[in-house]
Amino acid sequence: MIVRELKPGIHALVAIDWDRKLFDELVPLPEGTSYNAYVVVGSEKTALIDSVHPSMTGDFLAALKGLGLERVDYIVSNHAEPDHSGSIPAVLAEYPEAKVLANVKCRSLLIASHGLKPDAFTLIKDQQTVSLGDRTLRFMWVPWVHWPDTTFTYVEEDRVLFSCDFLGAHLATSDLYADDEARVERAARMYYAEIMMPYRPHVKKYVDLLAAMAIDMIGPSHGPVYRRPEFILSHYRAWAGDATRPAVVIPYLSMYESTAKMVAYLIDRLMAKGLSVQPFNVVDLDSGRFAAALVEASTVVFGSPTVLDGPHPAMAAAAYLVNALKPKTRYGGIIGSYGWGNDAMQNSLAKMLPNLAVEWFAPVVAGGVPKHEALAELDRLAEDIVRANAA
Template sequence: MTVNREIGPGVFSVGVIDWDRRLFDELIPLPDGTSYNAYIVRGDEKNALIDSADPPFAEALLENLTELGIDRLDYVVAHHAEQDHSGSIPAVLERFPGAKVVCTPRCRELLSILLDIPEERFMTVEERSTLSLGGKTLEFLYTPWVHWPETMVTYLREEKILFSCDFFGSHYATSDLFADPKIIYEPAKRYYAEIMMPFRAIIRKNLEVVDSLEIKMIAPSHGPLHDDPSFILEAYRDWSSEEVKNEVVIPFVSMHGSTRLMVDHLTDGLIARGIGVRRFDIAVSDVGKIAEALVDAATLVLGTSTVLGGPHPNAAHVAFLANALRPKTRFASIIGSYGWGGKTVKAIQEAIPLLKVEVMEPVLAKGLPTAQDYKALDRLADEILKRHQELGIA
């Protein structure tokens, strides 16, 4: 779907909405679709396209430019080399042979590799350098690891618009141009969890860069725009902080019911102790929801059946995912059931070397949980409460 809309004097949204996409990177579920936002900034002397679109939507993007009456394009600003933003650049350069790709030196290297763009078509920019379009000034700010090493953002000084690429985005297909905070909070948090959370410390540094600007609008590369920047900025400060909440996330898989009985008992025990619980049956749950729950939970308890002497593959996948996302979770434990033995605990602990967590005593039952196993789960609930109280969150 193609839509042209003016977001400021001489500034237009020209991206496309991908209503039907349900998987990103062959990994991330997209329950609400997504968009590939691109923007035109028209100056008195020159025109600039900010980002492009995923390759299958190249023709739609070009159609948008035609409908807007863009017959000359001087610059294509490439914030980030990943193809959902840059993939249509070759088609744009073919249509506009005089256009230059404006990017960081590292982005130039990646675009050369990924898209085979000729060296002479690039114009690299340094940190805080500017580009005048005639009455419109683009200022470029480096924001590495949001979420690739080459990423930058662009600030339109006159209109005080921040074109933020993946920063502050959301995978959310909508006809609304601007974000409703009540609706977009969850998609934006999920997006942060899946894409930004591994770089939490760097995100905080890049927020300082953004805070140096007077911003009236944030225009990301996915999802609706923010005409109330304070909402999304405050959310990012919260998510990227080291503050955790009095919550336990319990992803679990139970093959024959024993692990589920243990999860039920622990869930009830935690609730009785005033601790919030987010639990997920891994077999039917969206991994994006699990990632979102991990953004600010203090504790992770992974429940798993035993398969051939080790954790269930679905539980192992969640452990791998948590390790990759590196949430600020402080504590972790493992509960589950086995038949004749195995190395479930050792395998899961080896799968999470990047998690900076204190691992509490696991609880593994042989077959159906016994009265002793339930007492061990009660002790685990007590230990979680104690740790949360020590943090001052319970």
């Protein structure tokens, strides 16, 4: 665990999970993750901002004692998800005088998750302040980045923002600060794609909120601390904004190589026209890399064989993910093949994507091995994609 001073009287307590490979049994963690809590000591009172994953409670309590904290007056819960609240019951047992500061939604979730008693809480509202003496905490209730309970905590005098999951990165590193910006950008993009992208309208609103504030440092609940806030805010502004870049993401699979031949043919035609193309075989899909590729891509083309008049189940799962993530993609296409069946697959697949607000290109579906007619249709599809991306 990293215990480091950010500013005099403000410490980061970073529990590093080097070996964790999967989050929520869904999100890949190629570089592990961290769970960040913070201690703010005022002239009169002390506040703990969030806690850590319950598997690391022992180290966390030892770190608090190592700071010489004989008393904790407030435990601020910015978010009730257990990776940030899981050690709160143990902290309350160690510091029974502490009050949990949480909004009404967070309180109900903490009671449900941890069995905390209602009298353990002091409710906070949006823009409410709490004095620690010579320091003031201001709370901002910012629902849907990414839960309805999410709160930002801002130390007014020090201009330090604790942003909870917002602006975070799944990255296990001994670096306290996000100074290796290229590495952090890759992790933060993947994190945004998997967790924040479904809430893009809210993200845009809260980026604007933070841009109007005087902030010297941002401490998220996962990943390194930003001592150059504009670095991460500028990326979020681009990711959540409406602009896309001319790039084509192609999730696909093939049972007897017919669809694979069509995908390869289309890729060659698009690359020859100078477009960026990124294919993903969905049979062994790295959902993190796939989600990250969708963040700014203008176009997604699904390639699937037909199974029982619909897309292959693995493609249906990939389509479910795309639909849930709600990328800002502008154009969509469907290509594929069938054997003894018919070409109804594309209709079933398109119906799985109601959240994808795209202009659909004409589908290209071949019976058996793609022949001259199907290849000519792929040529036309490539031209349509190039033309749309040039507009």
